[in-house]
Amino acid sequence: MAYETPQLPYSLDALEPYVNTMTMDCHYNGHHKAYVNNLNKALADYPDLAAKSPEELIRDLASVPEKIRTAVRNNGGGHVNHSMFWKMMAPRVGGAPSxxxxxxxxxxxxxxxxxxxxxxxxxxxxxxxxxxxxxxxxxxxxxxxxxxxxxxxxxxxxxxxxxxxxxxxxxxxxxxxxxxxxxxxxxxxxxxxxxxxxxxxxxx
The missing domain is CATH 3.55.40.20 (Iron/manganese superoxide dismutase, C-terminal domain)
Known part of the structure; x- marks a missing residue:
């Protein structure tokens, strides 16, 4: 199965006014989706690697063939980072931890x-x-x-x-x-x- 961009846990305009709608649209629908597409492309000829989670891939980059290692590092990292990032933010939150x-x-x-x-x-x-x-x-x-x-x-x-x-x-x-x-x-x-x-x- 190819990697997929996770669904946002809120609408594109939900983080206004701190993140505007255009930024969210470009960031999520442009940048994050490009990382996912490029990661899938890099792994197209490596089904064993493609079967791993993206977190497993980036934890063990030494096991990734040198030919695609930079692409996996950049795009796998981008996919993992952004998948976490969307969940680390939410509307009507902030403050301090407890x-x-x-x-x-x-x-x-x-x-x-x-x-x-x-x-x-x-x-x-x-x-x-x-x-x-x-x-x-x-x-x-x-x-x-x-x-x-x-x-x-x-x-x-x-x-x-x-x-x-x-x-x-x-x-x-x-x-x-x-x-x-x-x-x-x-x-x-x-x-x-x-x-x-x-x-x-x-x-x-």
Missing amino acids: GKLHEVLKSTFGSFAEFQGKFEAAGLARFGSGWVWLVRNPAGALEVMSTPNQDCPLMERSYPLLGCDVWEHAYYLKYQFRRGDWLKAFWNLVNWPEIEHRFEASGA
């Missing part, structure tokens, strides 16, 4: 506000295109990290809890060159129940 995740963020970063500042700084520091993440690292600790292009923390054995896309296509139609404004607006969209679920599933 329970154990909130306590661990405070103990790790000093406060929730300090975590937010570190997350935004890492997103601003990413040169060119990429992502900023809150992950559980291989040692089991929470960490803010950034990845280039469509690389995913899974490629580095870290488990992504929260991610923000800082490619220009994620924000330019609304915020132009003001990436910092996009990162601040993103907090209004964070689906903390989903992030808390990922935190618990990662071994909390």
Whole structure:
């Protein structure tokens, strides 16, 4: 079975005013679908690889033939990243996490506000295109990290809890060159129940 773009859990206009409808349409129907189509094309002659989940593929890129490895890295990573990203956002959410995740963020970063500042700084520091993440690292600790292009923390054995896309296509139609404004607006969209679920599933 070919990979498919997952259905959005909300309408294209649901994240207004923080993500406008045109951005969502281009991002989801343009960019994400292109990653899926290009991944399927790259794996067309490799049915054994195509039978794996996209997460399995990008966790073990060394097992992918060199001829298609870059295509699988870029497009498989793009598919995985965006499939998570849509669920990490929701309309009428934001605020702060609760329970154990909130306590661990405070103990790790000093406060929730300090975590937010570190997350935004890492997103601003990413040169060119990429992502900023809150992950559980291989040692089991929470960490803010950034990845280039469509690389995913899974490629580095870290488990992504929260991610923000800082490619220009994620924000330019609304915020132009003001990436910092996009990162601040993103907090209004964070689906903390989903992030808390990922935190618990990662071994909390």
